[in-house]
Amino acid sequence: xxxxCHNPAMLxxxxxxxxxxxxxxxxxxxxSRQLAARAHLTVGDTVTLAADANGARARTFRVAGxxxxxxxPMRFTAERIExxxxxxxxxxxxxxxxxxxxAESVNTINMTLAPGIDTRRFIADLASQAPxxxxxxxxxxxxxxxxxxxxxxxxxxxxxxVVGSTAFLxxxxxxxxxxxxxxxxxxxxxxxxxxxxxxSVAVEGLVTAIAxxxxxxxxxxxxxxxxxxxxxxxxxxxxxxxxxxPALAWRAVAVAAPLGIAAGLAASxxxxxxxxxxxxxx
Amino acid sequence: xxxxxVVEARGVSxxxxxxxxxxxxLRDVTLHVAAGEYVAIAxxxxxxxxxxxxxxxxVDTPSSGSILFEHRDVAxxxxxxxxxIRLTRIGFVFQRFFLLPMLTAAENIELPQAEAGVAPAARRxxxxxxxxxxxxxxxxxxxxxxLSGGEMQRIAIARALANNPVLLVAxxxxxxxxxxxxxxxxxxxxxxxxxxxxxxxxxxNPTLAIRASRRLAMKSGSLVA
Ligand SMILES: Nc1ncnc2c1ncn2[C@@H]1O[C@H](COP(=O)(O)OP(=O)(O)OP(=O)(O)O)[C@@H](O)[C@H]1O
Ligand SMILES: [Mg+2]
Numbered sequence: 001x002x003x004x005c006h007n008p009a010m011l012x013x014x015x016x017x018x019x020x021x022x023x024x025x026x027x028x029x030x031x032s033r034q035l036a037a038r039a040h041l042t043v044g045d046t047v048t049l050a051a052d053a054n055g056a057r058a059r060t061f062r063v064a065g066x067x068x069x070x071x072x073p074m075r076f077t078a079e080r081i082e083x084x085x086x087x088x089x090x091x092x093x094x095x096x097x098x099x100x101x102x103a104e105s106v107n108t109i110n111m112t113l114a115p116g117i118d119t120r121r122f123i124a125d126l127a128s129q130a131p132x133x134x135x136x137x138x139x140x141x142x143x144x145x146x147x148x149x150x151x152x153x154x155x156x157x158x159x160x161x162v163v164g165s166t167a168f169l170x171x172x173x174x175x176x177x178x179x180x181x182x183x184x185x186x187x188x189x190x191x192x193x194x195x196x197x198x199x200s201v202a203v204e205g206l207v208t209a210i211a212x213x214x215x216x217x218x219x220x221x222x223x224x225x226x227x228x229x230x231x232x233x234x235x236x237x238x239x240x241x242x243x244x245x246p247a248l249a250w251r252a253v254a255v256a257a258p259l260g261i262a263a264g265l266a267a268s269x270x271x272x273x274x275x276x277x278x279x280x281x282x
Numbered sequence: 283x284x285x286x287x288v289v290e291a292r293g294v295s296x297x298x299x300x301x302x303x304x305x306x307x308l309r310d311v312t313l314h315v316a317a318g319e320y321v322a323i324a325x326x327x328x329x330x331x332x333x334x335x336x337x338x339x340x341v342d343t344p345s346s347g348s349i350l351f352e353h354r355d356v357a358x359x360x361x362x363x364x365x366x367i368r369l370t371r372i373g374f375v376f377q378r379f380f381l382l383p384m385l386t387a388a389e390n391i392e393l394p395q396a397e398a399g400v401a402p403a404a405r406r407x408x409x410x411x412x413x414x415x416x417x418x419x420x421x422x423x424x425x426x427x428x429l430s431g432g433e434m435q436r437i438a439i440a441r442a443l444a445n446n447p448v449l450l451v452a453x454x455x456x457x458x459x460x461x462x463x464x465x466x467x468x469x470x471x472x473x474x475x476x477x478x479x480x481x482x483x484x485x486x487n488p489t490l491a492i493r494a495s496r497r498l499a500m501k502s503g504s505l506v507a
Pocket of ligand 1: 277278298300305306307325326327328329330331332334335
């Protein structure tokens with residue numbers, strides 16, 4: 001296969017080899033932050049690694065750095081006890097000395113396609129040019145992606161929340177309108193038109209709803225960090241669990257504003273459609 | 283003579299359909315108020331005085347008969363048109379003042395002007411003039427709760443006059459006030475009348491009734507001579 005010539009890992013290998021020869025030191029290993037903490041490792045420490053549980057064919061490595069594992073939402077509950085070796089070191093460590101082919105064979109290569117390249121076509125090309133090599137996309141189809149399912153679940157929760165809070169808002173506005181019964185009666189008596197009253201109620205509903213939405217968004221923004229910190233500590237990961245994006249904030253305002261106006265108007269209409277005399281409590 | 287009529291009630295009846303049976307509040311009432319006239323109505327409680335004021339003030343419409351406000355049949359008008367008449371042609375004064383509690387005295391007077399589309403500067407000038415008229419300039423920024431009954435009623439009168447109405451309709455305007463304060467209100471009504479505004483007032487207060495140029499009595503939903 002052609003990949004070896006262009007493989008950056010191979011280049012790294014060459015570079016690492018050069019380094020190793022120059023310094024006559026043990027090869028490098030990177031350890032995850034979690035592993036470093038667990039095994040009390042610091043940069044420069046020497047560690048012995050073996051692929052075999054009995055410690056056979058162990059090799060010595062130098063801890064060259066500690067890295068934060070790339071957060072993976074599929075595995076956030078898993079403890080990230082792991083390390084990274086240069087590919088030749090890994091092969092040397094894991095190859096079976098009685099089977100010369102074991103150092104030559106590769107089962108799987110992960111590759112990232114440049115943006116714009118069609119995965120299916122690439123896989124088809126690969127299959128036709130290298131018979132026996134099969135490719136498959138790691139991206140899941142929308143239907144079995146657990147995050148899509150989770151997303152739909154969140155959407156359902158938000159719809160229920162919005163419907164519930166609208167009912168609550170409407171009830172509040174009806175109570176508030178009822179409290180203003182006398183005021184509305186006086187205003188209509190002295191000639192303030194229904195239209196003016198509805199307009200002012202709509203403006204009030206809009207202002208209330210936008211204030212509520214802003215409060216909600218501000219609350220979300222301020223608690224976002226707290227929620228993330230709690231879960232990040234709980235699962236020892238750098239994964240971001242909650243992210244309040246501007247688009248999300250705008251959507252909240254865009255949903256709240258018309259609902260606020262509608263609730264205000266609906267509540268006031270119960271008073272405005274009645275005749276004036278019936279508004280005065282007798 | 284007919285050209286100077288502000289409002290006219292022709293054979294007006296008002297029946298309130300109630301669950302326990304219809305209540306006839308007014309029975310075949312005929313009345314007219316000419317421009318600049320001062321009319322007082324008295325009568326026992328429940329005889330239909332307020333009901334008549336509501337009809338004359340374009341708040342309500344009769345069950346039968348007709349109300350002509352400045353020669354227009356009120357029943358034929360839309361609610362919006364009646365609202366416009368109440369706003370620009372009629373001023374209301376109530377026994378319990380009915381000022382808006384969250385607005386200051388000046389704002390209460392400005393509100394009907396704002397609704398009528400008066401420009402802010404003109405509105406402020408008119409409000410100031412009205413506060414001077416009722417001698418309460420120093421209370422302009424006070425809330426109704428910070429005013430006495432008499433002061434509240436003076437502000438209410440200023441509000442009623444805000445859009446230069448042709449008719450001031452008042453229902454027991456001194457009903458909640460002591461005698462001396464009632465007399466001040468009566469004096470104020472005299473000035474309003476002298477300035478050419480017609481007044482239709484329902485009152486039990488002889489001090490106020492005596493100032494009217496015409497006094498009417500009501501009994502059981504009808505005007506009596
Ligand atoms: N909106 C209404 N619905 C039902 N009945 C009413 C209504 N308004 C007035 N009435 C009835 O009509 C009659 C006349 O009422 P109105 O308020 O006009 O009397 P009034 O002369 O103003 O009395 P008062 O001096 O006590 O204010 C009363 O029997 C009253 O119960
Ligand atoms: Mg009455």
